Amino acid sequence: MGLEFNATLLAQIFDFIILLIFLRLVVYKPLMKLLSDRTEHIEKNIAVAEQERQEAEQLKAGYEAEMRQSREKANEIIQKATKAGEDQAAEIIESAKNEASRMRETALADIEREKQKAMAELRDQVASLSVLVAGKIINQKINDDIQHGMVREFIEEAGELPC
Amino acid sequence: MLSLHEVEQQLNVWGWPPNGSWELVVGNTHLAFNPKTLIMTWVVMVLVVLFGVAATRNMSMRKPKGAQNILEAVFEFIRGQVNDNMDPKKGAALLSIVVTYFIFILFSNLIGLVPTLNSPTADYNTTMGLALCTFFIIYIFGIRYKGLGYFKHYLQPFVFFLPITIIEDFSKPITLAFRLYGNIYGGEVLIAVLLGLLGGWIHVMGGFIASVTWLAFSIFVGCIQAFIFTMLSIAYVSQAVADHH
Numbered sequence: 001m002g003l004e005f006n007a008t009l010l011a012q013i014f015d016f017i018i019l020l021i022f023l024r025l026v027v028y029k030p031l032m033k034l035l036s037d038r039t040e041h042i043e044k045n046i047a048v049a050e051q052e053r054q055e056a057e058q059l060k061a062g063y064e065a066e067m068r069q070s071r072e073k074a075n076e077i078i079q080k081a082t083k084a085g086e087d088q089a090a091e092i093i094e095s096a097k098n099e100a101s102r103m104r105e106t107a108l109a110d111i112e113r114e115k116q117k118a119m120a121e122l123r124d125q126v127a128s129l130s131v132l133v134a135g136k137i138i139n140q141k142i143n144d145d146i147q148h149g150m151v152r153e154f155i156e157e158a159g160e161l162p163c
Numbered sequence: 164m165l166s167l168h169e170v171e172q173q174l175n176v177w178g179w180p181p182n183g184s185w186e187l188v189v190g191n192t193h194l195a196f197n198p199k200t201l202i203m204t205w206v207v208m209v210l211v212v213l214f215g216v217a218a219t220r221n222m223s224m225r226k227p228k229g230a231q232n233i234l235e236a237v238f239e240f241i242r243g244q245v246n247d248n249m250d251p252k253k254g255a256a257l258l259s260i261v262v263t264y265f266i267f268i269l270f271s272n273l274i275g276l277v278p279t280l281n282s283p284t285a286d287y288n289t290t291m292g293l294a295l296c297t298f299f300i301i302y303i304f305g306i307r308y309k310g311l312g313y314f315k316h317y318l319q320p321f322v323f324f325l326p327i328t329i330i331e332d333f334s335k336p337i338t339l340a341f342r343l344y345g346n347i348y349g350g351e352v353l354i355a356v357l358l359g360l361l362g363g364w365i366h367v368m369g370g371f372i373a374s375v376t377w378l379a380f381s382i383f384v385g386c387i388q389a390f391i392f393t394m395l396s397i398a399y400v401s402q403a404v405a406d407h408h
Contacts, residue, residue: 005288006184007194011201012283012292019208020263027215028259030222031238038224 129157165359167352174355176279200286207270207283214266238262241393248401253308257400260300264293265393268343272385275351276378282347284388290344294336297396301335305403313403335399339392346388350381 133154165173179199187194218230227235241262245254268284275282283289305313317328357377361370 003287005291006196007187008197008200008286008288009292009295010194011196012204012289013296015204015208016263016267016293016296019211019267020260022212023215023263023266024259026212027219027234028238028262030219031234034222034224035235035239041224 126158129154165362167355167359170355170359170362174279174358197286197288199281200283200289203274203281204271204283204289206280207267207274210274211266211270214270237265241265241397244394245397245401248397249404253304253404254401257300257304257397260296261393261397264396265389268293268389268392269386272347272389273382275347276354276381276385282351284343285348285351287340287344287348290340291336293343293392294340297339297399298336300396301332301399301403304400308404335395339395343388343392346384350377350384353377354381 133150136150185196185198185201187196214230215234218234222231242254242258245251245258245261248254249257271282271284271289274280275285302313317325317332319328354374354377357370357374358366361373366374
């Protein structure tokens with residue numbers, strides 16, 4: 001059996017070229033487009049994901065800063081309020097002390113006045129009693145008993161005096 | 164025990180003309196065609212087209228399935244090979260040709276394993292046709308990317324190498340064609356020989372094991388030969404377009 005090529009060879013080349021053209025138009029074109037679309041899609045997704053991550057990090061940093069700031073502000077407000085409360089308390093105590101000392105002074109002044117009044121009255125009484133005692137001494141004989149009785153009487157009278 | 168010729172006659176259920184050919188006379192030239200090869204080639208072409216259309220119909224970017232997955236895997240694999248071997252810009256034009264080589268040769272090799280059908284690649288006219296395509300593509304790519312300077316490589320490294328480089332160039336399509344033809348034709352012959360040798364009751368009692376083993380091995384050989392043809396075509400073209408330094 002010899003090796004005889006015939007026109008089948010040309011027909012096969014022709015067939016192959018037809019098949020190649022057909023597949024190129026119908027199969028490879030959409031397939032290549034699909035593959036490049038997929039590559040693009042994946043690349044885009046990755047880029048978007050990275051961008052979103054960065055944005056999220058920025059947001060997070062912003063929120064953290066804000067939170068820190070508001071915490072500081074809250075602390076400040078609390079401190080201020082505490083200080084104001086303490087100040088007010090001190091003021092109240094101060095005014096209460098002032099009031100108390102004022103009242104005491106008034107009371108002392110009253111006492112002093114009453115005392116002066118009482119002393120004046122006492123002095124009047126003593127004078128009149130002395131006059132009375134002198135009168136009695138003159139009226140009665142003086143002995144020890146009388147003297148004693150007189151003194152006791154005088155003391156009793158003096159003790160009854162309001163002073 | 165039947166001879167190879169007898170087995171072939173018994174398997175000829177499609178009524179191929181024995182040793183016949185289609186004759187076509189155009190003017191003074193007399194053209195002869197092998198009807199079996201041509202018809203099987205058309206069947207393979209229809210199958211390849213059906214596969215291609217099935218794979219690209221309703222393509223989904225997010226959820227590929229079925230034939231689309233297979234086509235994508237083949238395409239991506241061969242594209243990887245092409246891009247490994249040459250500049251992807253130059254390889255883009257070659258890509259569709261070698262993918263078609265692979266799919267067409269694979270289908271041709273495998274269809275011969277269906278009982279009563281034949282591989283178009285079991286005819287050296289087919290394989291030589293494909294190999295000549297590669298042969299021309301080598302020159303087309305070489306001249307396209309290097310101009311007429313492409314032919315300088317025949318004189319390298321010395322002028323005396325001219326006969327050797329010319330022989331090398333012509334050996335490329337011949338080895339491509341006969342490697343593929345020999346493997347596939349040999350596989351088909353052995354299938355027929357096994358049927359003749361272990362026919363009848365011997366086949367039923369255990370002779371089928373040899374046939375089944377050989378069929379399974381032929382599937383492997385068919386895939387490998389399609390792959391080799393594709394890879395060698397890529398390698399030859401990449402050699403032609405590579406920048407020598």
